Amino acid sequence: MDPVLSTKSLIKRYGRIRALDGVDLAIEPGVVGLLGPNGAGKSTLISVLLGQTPITSGEGSVLGFDVGAEQPRIRSRVGYMPENDCLIPGLTGTGYVCYAGRLAGMSFVDAMQRTHEVLDYVQLDEARYRPAQQYSAGMKQRLKLAQALVHDPDLLLLDEPTNGMDPDGRRVMLSLIIDLGKAGISVLMCSHLLPDVEKVCDRVVIMGGGQVLTSGNISDMRRPHDTLYSVDYVGNTETFCHKLRQQGISIHAQSNGTLDVELSRANQQNLILSSAQLAGTKIRGLRPQRSSLEQKFMAAIRRQENGSSPEVRSK
Amino acid sequence: MSQDTHRYQRWPGRHRKPSTLSGLSAIVVTGIRLQYNRRFVRPLLLAGPIAVIGICVTLYLLSMLEVLAGSPEANGLYQFASGFLGVDLSAVSQIGELRGVIWRATFALVIRIQLFAVMVLVARIGPGLISDDTKVRALSIYFAHPVNPKSYLLGKWIVAATFIASVTVIPNLLALTIGSMITGGLPGVGPILTLALNIALAGLGVMLFSGLVMLALSSMTSDSRYVTVGWLAVCLMPAMAQGIIRENIPSENITGWLGSISLMGNAAVLTEHLFDLKSGWQASGLPHDAFAKALSSPIEPFYPAMVLGSITLIAGTLCYRRIVKFSQAAAAASNLN
Numbered sequence: 060m061d062p063v064l065s066t067k068s069l070i071k072r073y074g075r076i077r078a079l080d081g082v083d084l085a086i087e088p089g090v091v092g093l094l095g096p097n098g099a100g101k102s103t104l105i106s107v108l109l110g111q112t113p114i115t116s117g118e119g120s121v122l123g124f125d126v127g128a129e130q131p132r133i134r135s136r137v138g139y140m141p142e143n144d145c146l147i148p149g150l151t152g153t154g155y156v157c158y159a160g161r162l163a164g165m166s167f168v169d170a171m172q173r174t175h176e177v178l179d180y181v182q183l184d185e186a187r188y189r190p191a192q193q194y195s196a197g198m199k200q201r202l203k204l205a206q207a208l209v210h211d212p213d214l215l216l217l218d219e220p221t222n223g224m225d226p227d228g229r230r231v232m233l234s235l236i237i238d239l240g241k242a243g244i245s246v247l248m249c250s251h252l253l254p255d256v257e258k259v260c261d262r263v264v265i266m267g268g269g270q271v272l273t274s275g276n277i278s279d280m281r282r283p284h285d286t287l288y289s290v291d292y293v294g295n296t297e298t299f300c301h302k303l304r305q306q307g308i309s310i311h312a313q314s315n316g317t318l319d320v321e322l323s324r325a326n327q328q329n330l331i332l333s334s335a336q337l338a339g340t341k342i343r344g345l346r347p348q349r350s351s352l353e354q355k356f357m358a359a360i361r362r363q364e365n366g367s368s369p370e371v372r373s374k
Numbered sequence: 375m376s377q378d379t380h381r382y383q384r385w386p387g388r389h390r391k392p393s394t395l396s397g398l399s400a401i402v403v404t405g406i407r408l409q410y411n412r413r414f415v416r417p418l419l420l421a422g423p424i425a426v427i428g429i430c431v432t433l434y435l436l437s438m439l440e441v442l443a444g445s446p447e448a449n450g451l452y453q454f455a456s457g458f459l460g461v462d463l464s465a466v467s468q469i470g471e472l473r474g475v476i477w478r479a480t481f482a483l484v485i486r487i488q489l490f491a492v493m494v495l496v497a498r499i500g501p502g503l504i505s506d507d508t509k510v511r512a513l514s515i516y517f518a519h520p521v522n523p524k525s526y527l528l529g530k531w532i533v534a535a536t537f538i539a540s541v542t543v544i545p546n547l548l549a550l551t552i553g554s555m556i557t558g559g560l561p562g563v564g565p566i567l568t569l570a571l572n573i574a575l576a577g578l579g580v581m582l583f584s585g586l587v588m589l590a591l592s593s594m595t596s597d598s599r600y601v602t603v604g605w606l607a608v609c610l611m612p613a614m615a616q617g618i619i620r621e622n623i624p625s626e627n628i629t630g631w632l633g634s635i636s637l638m639g640n641a642a643v644l645t646e647h648l649f650d651l652k653s654g655w656q657a658s659g660l661p662h663d664a665f666a667k668a669l670s671s672p673i674e675p676f677y678p679a680m681v682l683g684s685i686t687l688i689a690g691t692l693c694y695r696r697i698v699k700f701s702q703a704a705a706a707a708s709n710l711n
Contacts, residue, residue, distance in 0.1 A: 111517050112702045131520035135392040139518035143511040148502075149408045161400030162519035164392045173385055180382055206515065211385035216518075235382075242382040 060087050063214050063245040069117035071103055078103040080269035090240040092256035093249045095266035101249050105216055122213055135164055138207030142218040152187040152202050159206035177205040197228030217248045221255050233259050253352045267363040280355045285325035287348040290318045294340030302334040392520035401529030406536055409499040421491040422545040429549035437557035474565050475654035482649040485576050486642050491541045493609045499537050500588035501601035503530045509596035513700045523697040534585040543577030572648050583686045590689035593696040612636050633673040640678030647675040
């Protein structure tokens, strides 16, 4: 499957600061989450992909078009939903979305017809004729999604799409994104809300310091660990912990009747059982731990912080 | 309708090749509509029809004066015109021969008056043209579409220019057409076309200067109130400075750059030269000092042209550079301003 978006050794410098530091990406069609702390280079990457910011070196393509030379073609096939309100004063919801369609190159008739379709889709019914600046936060987010969809893009870039929304609005927005993915539109979603990303994305890319720290399928990231286990037990905690340490097993967390332990190697669960036997402890349960996206994210950021060179800094 | 029953439908229409013209026309049409709906803009646009009526009435009265020339009834009108212009018109034997000069002078005077209307109208419609977009960070919407900084800037300038034209060029050309129809016009097509061209050129100059200076100011801040204050300062402060200079320095010494401080004054000097009033006056046989008293300024057109041209060029460059910067920072919205 051809990637919708790819970069090779992409570097973007602002003076001495490297906002993007050799980004290598190949994102296949689907819904992909782009994660990273503030200043990780996510916004710069989007700016580069839209052809707004010239790259310092490297290559990049979006939907098969070169980011340096074919900006208008990229922009006409990509929908962008910015994080900020960016609602033009004086325009109604309909006027705003239709304007976005006209900017994308649609005729007025096509743009207006399509405007009503996408406003129906994002569930802005009668509100569409009200000035957009009077909308609630959730309605504004849905209006921004509508303007990104009006020209029926092949790729959607969503920057914090659930920002400022209440739980119900968030649920609606996430269901819209899932539906868009099913309709064949590729989505690159930037968000700080990891549960949202876990819910809607097939894959995730984690950035930090202008680099891609890790990427992969969310299902792979949430695969059960073969060295991390949770142990439910009954007996003397001190003795049990002592015996476990003697076997080279690390103890990460300890709560009432449960220990989170890490084996030095995989498939050595019998060491836990033998430690319990030696300590006179009864094992009630032994299960492998599943890592969350948050754990993966934090681990990637920690690795980057520990290993980064001083000159590699985000913007 | 619940989300569960409503699925996204792909658009069956054909995607057109992205063109600058489409985005440009969208910016212009939407920009004009938004500015037209602003408070006080429609009353200000009445300056256009008022100018048409005023010019047509003037031209009609002048034609009446020609018809009555030499008759006792015309004496009162001659005395009124002499008093108004401060020129003894008795030297003119046949006022009909001076129709071309009088029409040119009329339009030159009208354009001078229209500059004030332009100043007020631009102060109303111009400040938000770019600053509103930067304030709400709407530039990220523009530059995520096939719109480049040039077409964005051109679109915004056309919006400003359309409003300026609606109180200058359009009413003036309309008045020239109506005036020609009701009075018989100028002798031959050539003088009428020349006059129309001069009106268009003067209007284009006003549109370029006012539009670009306003856009430059509007691109510098996201608060349109500061832009309004800046615009009025640009228009009025040089005129005040020029007034102070005129009060303190003998007028024969106020030449060159020293006499080209007032932007309004510069526009008046250039209009006078564009409409070639000086040679027209000389051809009339009227005394030269009367011309200086009634219309002229002793400034050579080179200096006002340099001042206005330089300001326009600087404003255009500054504005373009700001828009390019905004376009590059549009996605990284936190970098704006």
